[in-house]
Amino acid sequence: AQTVTQSQPEMSVQEAETVTLSCTYDTSESDYYLFWYKQPPSRQMILVIRQEAYKQQNATENRFSVNFQKAAKSFSLKISDSQLGDAAMYLCAYLDTGTASKLTFGTGTRLQVTL
Amino acid sequence: DTGVSQDPRHKITKRGQNVTFRCDPISEHNRLYWYRQTLGQGPEFLTYFQNEAQLEKSRLLSDRFSAERPKGSFSTLEIQRTEQGDSAMYLCASRSAWNMGGYTEAFFGQGTRLTVV
Numbered sequence: 001a002q003t004v005t006q007s008q009p010e011m012s013v014q015e016a017e018t019v020t021l022s023c024t025y026d027t028s029e030s031d032y033y034l035f036w037y038k039q040p041p042s043r044q045m046i047l048v049i050r051q052e053a054y055k056q057q058n059a060t061e062n063r064f065s066v067n068f069q070k071a072a073k074s075f076s077l078k079i080s081d082s083q084l085g086d087a088a089m090y091l092c093a094y095l096d097t098g099t100a101s102k103l104t105f106g107t108g109t110r111l112q113v114t115l
Numbered sequence: 116d117t118g119v120s121q122d123p124r125h126k127i128t129k130r131g132q133n134v135t136f137r138c139d140p141i142s143e144h145n146r147l148y149w150y151r152q153t154l155g156q157g158p159e160f161l162t163y164f165q166n167e168a169q170l171e172k173s174r175l176l177s178d179r180f181s182a183e184r185p186k187g188s189f190s191t192l193e194i195q196r197t198e199q200g201d202s203a204m205y206l207c208a209s210r211s212a213w214n215m216g217g218y219t220e221a222f223f224g225q226g227t228r229l230t231v232v
Contacts (some may be wrong), residue, residue, distance in 0.1 A: 105157030
């Protein structure tokens with residue numbers, strides 16, 4: 001079974017600074033997707049960024065980028081120019097490409113953004 | 116389209132009572148998923164439907180849990196004889212099946228927070 005590990009329960013960053021959230025995963029599959037979701041206090045999760053395992057190029061979405069290291073099974077999220085609205089729980093997730101396409105989540109990193 | 120909606124948002128129930136939650140997916144999405152999230156944990160997969168067929172159930176889904184999706188539209192999740200350990204956020208997500216372009220995004224509802232006292 002696949003597992004996703006987020007070893008940083010909480011992180012803090014100053015506004016306008018850069019922060020990196022770490023995520024590692026374990027799988028025997030070669031074809032899969034990885035995601036970062038943002039879960040604000042209202043709890044509705046929003047997709048931040050996704051990475052297809054077959055793509056070597058790291059995904060980027062505006063201020064959000066990932067560092068995908070397939071051999072190391074590492075998938076970190078970098079948030080540049082942090083804003084107060086970035087404060088939330090960030091969940092790393094793995095998707096198998098099998099029939100169910102269910103997501104396996106890590107335990108999350110709660111990000112605080114300070115002035 | 117207003118996205119995935121879940122009802123109720125909060126539910127407090129006494130131990131031993133039955134509860135039912137509802138999820139209305141995005142209308143054109145044929146896949147619907149239920150997840151459970153306890154405090155300090157990430158969401159865990161419970162079950163999923165493709166149209167009206169329930170295709171997979173997690174071993175987390177004990178026989179006290181049942182889910183339905185009649186006519187492939189909304190879905191209900193019922194918990195019978197609730198226990199304190201059932202206290203959690205129950206999340207629903209929907210998406211289209213895979214297409215030629217690859218994975219299609221899953222959209223989540225705001226969840227139903229269940230508290231069993």
